[in-house]
Amino acid sequence: MGVPVIELAGVGKSYGPISALRDVSLTVDAGSVTCVLGDNGAGKSTLIKIMSGLHPHSEGTLTVDGTARVFGSPREALDLGIATVYQDLAVAPLMEVWRNFFLGSELTGGRFPFAGLRIKEMRRITDAALRDMGIEIDDIDRPIGTLSGGQRQGVAIARAVHFGARVLILDEPTAALGVKQSGAVLKQIAAARDRGLGVVFITHNPHHAYLVGDHFVVLKLGAAVLDARRAEVTLEELTLQMSGGDELQSLSEELSRPS
């Protein structure tokens, strides 16, 4: 494998006095899935906000294709092909599916000030792109807020793939979903990986992570406590780390009952 698309080295971030992330290193390679696991408040969202340009990091280095960067806005990350699907699903809920699909990257024809939207074309492309990723939506004129959580994730993922993302960052895409919808999202992650995208998959579910992950980073209170390739770790170890690892061990001793 060549140069990683994104490489973080010793990255940290403080919100004023609160240190949300410390000394985290991580690589994102094309065509592979990097899973970031951790409990609530572990710093997962903070980590991806750094990679997606929403907040600049305060320590360490972030390199994209070998060049060090500090993102000032999401646009800068997007222009380098880093697309993010947020936990709160970055969509305008009352806008139609196709308008959301093209939001910020609308197709126009004609010359300013008469540059009109190419609405027919955008609707057609949206429909095709969703089908391509195996997402079924009966009516792309629906307000996107009326879709199910899984469908909205699907639209967001298809959108990133369509606009030529090289890296797809997903913040807990399965957190609010049932088993079936989670499965659909995991399939979309695999589909994106198979198209050669580097995927960063944030989750607190080790089972979901292990189904698609090539590389695992477990965060705890802002620091990485495990960083392993798929070959180096089992689902049991991952689950143990996630559920508290050593703490769980001592907890089990404390709570142990005479048999």
Add this chain to the structure above:
Amino acid sequence: MTRSPVRLLARPEVGALVAALAIFAFFLAVAPAFRSTGALFTVLYQASTIGIVAVGVGLLMIGGEFDLSAGVVVTTAGLVNSLFCWWFGVNLWVGALLSLLVCLAIGFLNGWLVMRTGIPSFLITLGTFFVLQGVNLGVTKLVTGSVASANIADIDGFRSLQAVFAGNFGIGGVTVWTTVLFWVLFVAVAAWILHRTRPGNWIYAVGGAPESARAVGVPVVRTKIMLFMSVSFLGWFVGMHTLYRFNTLQAGNGVGNEFIYIIAAVVGGTLLTGGFGNAIGVAFGAFIFGMTNLGIVYAGWDPNWFKAFLGVMLLLAVSVNLYARKWGSR
């Protein structure tokens, strides 16, 4: 890719259209004086003087912001032009241009302050509202010694400016004010921008989900500042109309109109929290305003009832819109 007919009910302007038809029928029935083409065009004129600014306010509200200074900025626009030219004795066109720049600057400042400080636009523009209200009265008194601006009908440029901003023509014995045509034009342009251009897409997005919009690369700050500037531009336009129609202005005028604009927008289906609405709906809202305002007079009732009527209209429209939207987007 099909549209269900029920979905139509979720369109923002449907409630306002139904209400407009009902109110129209009502006044046709109770007010004989209402039943003439002349009366219709008087209503349209009345509606246009509110509707022109209201369409800007509607766009701004779709974009998730308020402008409480939109009423007094109309008076500020007229006063800047009138007082400046009267005091320095220069051609009125110079003052009209200066007034345009002042209004655009006020709009820019409103937007810039809101985006820069993160303070809700309701508060920022409440501040501008009071500042402008005080400045309108204070400066007018300093310049003319009274609370009204001087008559400018004899200053150079008056005729041509009046022809542009306060013209009218007769068709078949009916007087048509050109503001009505300008209103139609502004609504058409606003509708086109909202639905057929990138900035239109951005307006809905920055109103409905500003953080999401920023995350996908929409220029949120620029879009919102442009919206504030559009409102003050339209305020300038109506200010010019008022000045060149009446030659003189009361410095205290315009106060209270900011709420009429908001009511027109809300009655027209604009969501108070942003992200939803359209230009046609706001136009219906302004038309309802014009109809009730004059309908009450034509019916021979005490015009003081108008405000009460307006309040009831607002409550009805908001609830009807809410139910229609819920039902339509099930």
